[in-house]
Amino acid sequence: MISHLPILQVIIPLLGAPACLLLNRPNLAWLFSILVSVLTLITSIALLMQVQAQGTISYMLGGWEAPWGIEYRIDFINAFVLVIVSALGAITLIAAKDGISKEIAEPKQPLFYVSFLLCLAGLLGITATGDAFNIFVFLEISSLATYTLIAMGDDRRALWSSYQYLIVGTIGATFILIGIGLMYMMTGTLNIHDLAERLPAVTASNAVLASYAFILVGVALKLALFPLHFWLPNAYTYAPNIVTVFLAGTATKVAIYLLIRFNFDVYEISAPQFKYMINMVFITLGIMAVIIASWTAIYQTNIKRMLAYSSVAQIGYMILGFGLDSVSGLQASLLHLFNHALMKGGLFIALTAVALKLGKVELDDLNGLAKKMPWTFAAFVIGGLSLIGVPLTVGFVSKWYLVVAAAEQQQWYIIGFVLLGSLLAVIYIWRVVEAAWFKPPKELQNAAGNVTATTSREAPVLILIPLWILILANIYFGIDTRFPVSISQQAAQLLFGGA
């Protein structure tokens, strides 16, 4: 079975989803989907170890060799992303039960787990495949499942934000499809490896340039690159809390992976001026994302929305590293991919715990809540410190690498902006910490007399355990940086050397 790991990675959740539909009991579906996601996680870790041992793995689906059949191609980059996505999938599902049984009507709960597994399978499929059209197919699976998940939020605005995301996401997916179609027209192949070999011959044509533009814009829509991020805050705010945890940690990460893959492996831009221009665009947009989104985050009263804007800012950091166009810059981006999943996953799970108690996460309602839920808010503080980039947390590691990468190219102003972004993060995190820890608890004078009884308890254990796994990972990988650093370094070198 060991040689079939690449495909098992995707088909376990892919076939697990319809099987989950057959169960049709909320608790059974929950247990089953945990089983599926844990198996997926084990597969992805085994896969990463296999890649470390023997280098890039190529897997021919249906036994047909590459350009004719579909190929799965696993190297350091996607093995790394696969671990991130599947780990977050498993952790989120463990924490999901309480939130889901509160937020979603019972007959719909099994459908939630089915959609969740489909979304997981879609994201993993995009990451694992080495075939451009296959990317599109799995993009559709993950997108459709995501729209469904977001629309399940108990706020009516969830429907609207899901619809908004549906329109934007469909435009993005269509653009990617047009880009892939144009590439196929000019080269006659869909395999990414094969495309990379055949594209240079036709690289001067307008059609290839148009396909590059289409894919770039399509992926940028998907990854919520500033200024195409407008769908993200709504989607994250009104989605069921647990969905936000998963999406924040995975969906945009996979889009960034796609951006990296298309830019380094598929298109080789030979004209240096053009390349310089593209990189400047990325750096500028990255900086704008960091500053403007962090600034907007400060003024939010809904904490979910605040963290959503912070996500846009974090994506900015990743794009910044990417735009530096060097091994260390790319390494910083990949590191931040991993680290951001850890910290945002942790922070959003903490919010899930809060929302479970309060029903909403407005800043004013948090006053004094830390005394009632000390574990949850201790976790929030550590996650927040990590988001700011305090030493001994993962947030520091990736920002350090980003600063080093910028210093390598003497781009000092970038360092300034990174520091400014961190300061802004201090402000918005502090607002929450201040409210929760230092303000006196608000009198609960409204009609809901039973609210006082429920708020006095700490969050359920099933939420606390995954929360603290993520938070401890924030500290552990902040001190012992070997694992993410070595993997991301090898991945970045592979992209620059092998491309």
Place this chain on the structure above:
Amino acid sequence: MLFSIYGLISASFFMSMDAVDVAFTEAAVGAGVSPLLMLATLASVGRYQKKPTDPEIPKVALLLVIITGILLIIGTLDMPAFGAADAPAHQHVAPRYIKESPEEIGIPNMVTSVLASYRAYDTLGEVVVIFTAGIGVLSLLNFRRRRRNIHLIDDIIAIDEHKILRIVSKILIPPILIFGLYVQFHGDFGPGGGFQAGVIFAAAIILYVLFFGVKYAHQVVNQTFVRVFSAIGVLLYGSVGVVSLLNGKNFLDYHVLAENPTTAQHIGILVIELGVGITVACVMILIFFSFIENIEKVIQELRK
């Protein structure tokens, strides 16, 4: 109406571009089912919209669209001419499909060879896309368990009206079902396959519901049935792949299914096409039923 005409015209358009199987699907889905769903939506949301107070023309958006359009046309300038034999798309991968698929797969319809064997995994993905769409509709429209056996919509489909339509449809539906099965199992040889067969089959059942009401239709296919079978279709497809895995071959390698390679391909393609057909038909019917339930809910509220 326009929707339906558009669907029909696209179907003929595909037909003239020699994509008969796409035309099948377009005729059934584009011209038949989707306008119906559109009507169902209109029925549940009301026909008129309030006029916006100050209609402003999005000038920036218009400008952007025009610029993008111009860039697109520039991008297409050096595209290879339509149908040119020396276009890259016909030079690299395609020749092998054309030359060797009759020997490797052994079926005359090359489209099916590519879709169901060379790129079978994409097709699995597409079936899952359809399944996901079904799940999405189900989770959005089915809010609560309804009381059973009350079909308000049947009252609207009055018994004595539409007599001619009923008789004509009674004559038409059996051939449509048989044609669906023919398209399903003849996909190896002529145009067709699971996707087309699924929608044709579903269209026949939907037609039946339109003229005879949900009550009778539910005696044959009910909500639970289509829900279960939409999952089973995907699982059937996937199980072919799992069988290959268990026999030590790569996922969806049909060669494990029989000694003779082409026989194995035949079996594999038939089974996965069946899986596709089941899922597609069930999801289409499932979506239709969900819409109908939604309308019934609206009717209920109106009566109160």
